[in-house]
Amino acid sequence: xxxxxxxxxxxxxxxxxxxxxxxxxxxxxxxxxxxxxxxxxxxxxxxxxxxxxxxxxxxxxxxxxxxxxxxxxxxxxxxxxxxxxxxxxxxxxxxxxxxxxxxxxxxxxxxxxxxxxxxxxxxxxxxxxxxxxxxxxxxxxxxxxxxxxxxxxxxxx
Amino acid sequence: xxxxxxxxxxxxxxxxxxxxxxxxxxxxxxxxxxxxxxxxxxxxxxxxxxxxxxxxxxxxxxxxxxxxxxxxxxxxxxxxxxxxxxxxxxxxxxxxxxxxxxxxxxxxxxxxxxxxxxxxxxxxxxxxxxxxxxxxxxxxxxxxxxxxxxxxxxxxx
DNA sequence: AATTAATAGTTGTTTTTGTAACTAACAAGG
DNA sequence: CCTTGTTAGTTACAAAAACAACTATTAATT
Numbered sequence: 001x002x003x004x005x006x007x008x009x010x011x012x013x014x015x016x017x018x019x020x021x022x023x024x025x026x027x028x029x030x031x032x033x034x035x036x037x038x039x040x041x042x043x044x045x046x047x048x049x050x051x052x053x054x055x056x057x058x059x060x061x062x063x064x065x066x067x068x069x070x071x072x073x074x075x076x077x078x079x080x081x082x083x084x085x086x087x088x089x090x091x092x093x094x095x096x097x098x099x100x101x102x103x104x105x106x107x108x109x110x111x112x113x114x115x116x117x118x119x120x121x122x123x124x125x126x127x128x129x130x131x132x133x134x135x136x137x138x139x140x141x142x143x144x145x146x147x148x149x150x151x152x153x154x155x156x157x
Numbered sequence: 158x159x160x161x162x163x164x165x166x167x168x169x170x171x172x173x174x175x176x177x178x179x180x181x182x183x184x185x186x187x188x189x190x191x192x193x194x195x196x197x198x199x200x201x202x203x204x205x206x207x208x209x210x211x212x213x214x215x216x217x218x219x220x221x222x223x224x225x226x227x228x229x230x231x232x233x234x235x236x237x238x239x240x241x242x243x244x245x246x247x248x249x250x251x252x253x254x255x256x257x258x259x260x261x262x263x264x265x266x267x268x269x270x271x272x273x274x275x276x277x278x279x280x281x282x283x284x285x286x287x288x289x290x291x292x293x294x295x296x297x298x299x300x301x302x303x304x305x306x307x308x309x310x311x312x313x314x
Numbered sequence: 315a316a317t318t319a320a321t322a323g324t325t326g327t328t329t330t331t332g333t334a335a336c337t338a339a340c341a342a343g344g
Numbered sequence: 345c346c347t348t349g350t351t352a353g354t355t356a357c358a359a360a361a362a363c364a365a366c367t368a369t370t371a372a373t374t
Binding site: 007008009010011012013014015016017018019020021022023024025028044047048050051065112115116118119122123125126130133134135137138139140141142143144147 | 208296
């Protein structure tokens with residue numbers, strides 16, 4: 001319609017990123033929410049443990065940039081549902097090592113499969129090299145270091 | 158770190174998009190939050206009114222894909238602070254036309270300037286044609302129609 | 315060793331959000 | 345008109361997030 005000036009909301013990156021994130025998350029959200037009653041931070045913690053194996057809450061927080069309060073509550077919920085188990089570090093008894101239980105592993109594998117197929121579905125809407133660029137740009141915006149798989153990244157899976 | 162399988166969180170679009178959106182929104186958020194005590198939905202409503210002029214809550218909701226409840230609360234807050242004024246539609250007395258007050262216009266212009274300079278700052282981290290592609294992809298993911306430039310305008314909804 | 319500072323994680327309290335039920339106005343069919 | 349259905353917007357209540365204060369343990373300073 002008639003815009004009053006040259007500013008366009010649809011070109012404003014923070015706005016667009018939030019909208020795209022919301023829309024793109026919706027379908028996946030339904031899975032972890034309906035199937036496992038998980039919250040956003042819970043699947044994030046679950047996935048970090050699934051991908052990286054044993055970690056402390058602090059390490060998850062650093063890697064995912066999630067505040068310790070959120071991690072703590074997400075872990076409490078996951079532990080209550082026997083998806084993660086905790087064990088104190090003997091050297092530093094403040095720290096707690098977290099890992100998935102077999103039930104947690106199962107949930108992770110299930111959701112990971114969903115994630116992969118959903119991701120493929122999203123990516124299929126674009127050319128592969130466009131997707132690669134999108135990922136690189138998003139990682140840069142999110143201050144996530146590039147995966148150091150091999151030489152300068154070119155292709156992914 | 159040693160990943161246990163071929164799944165990578167940093168390549169998972171919903172995750173990446175959320176992370177990028179959070180990070181990219183942080184600096185701008187500080188402005189509307191600290192300067193005007195606004196919430197996310199409040200600046201969205203303010204911007205829609207600033208960009209498009211008079212609108213009803215329903216129209217804002219459709220355009221921004223924000224639920225009417227959120228709009229209602231955001232408008233109530235903005236009206237309370239005398240940033241927007243409301244007037245009933247005489248033909249349909251359910252509908253309410255919203256518009257910015259002079260104070261609202263001033264806040265909008267101020268925040269718009271912030272938005273533009275912040276956006277330019279973000280965009281400067283990439284090549285212009287990369288940014289254009291990013292915007293196009295994000296709009297597609299967010300189901301936002303392309304801004305009318307070459308193609309004839311298409312009326313939806 | 316005693317004091318102070320720092321760190322890992324938790325808990326409590328206040329805001330914000332999400333969901334659904336609600337009111338008021340209009341619309342259509344009988 | 346009168347029922348039934350729809351729409352615009354609000355409100356109430358439950359769920360979740362944000363922020364800050366707290367405990368327990370370790371590290372640093374004197």
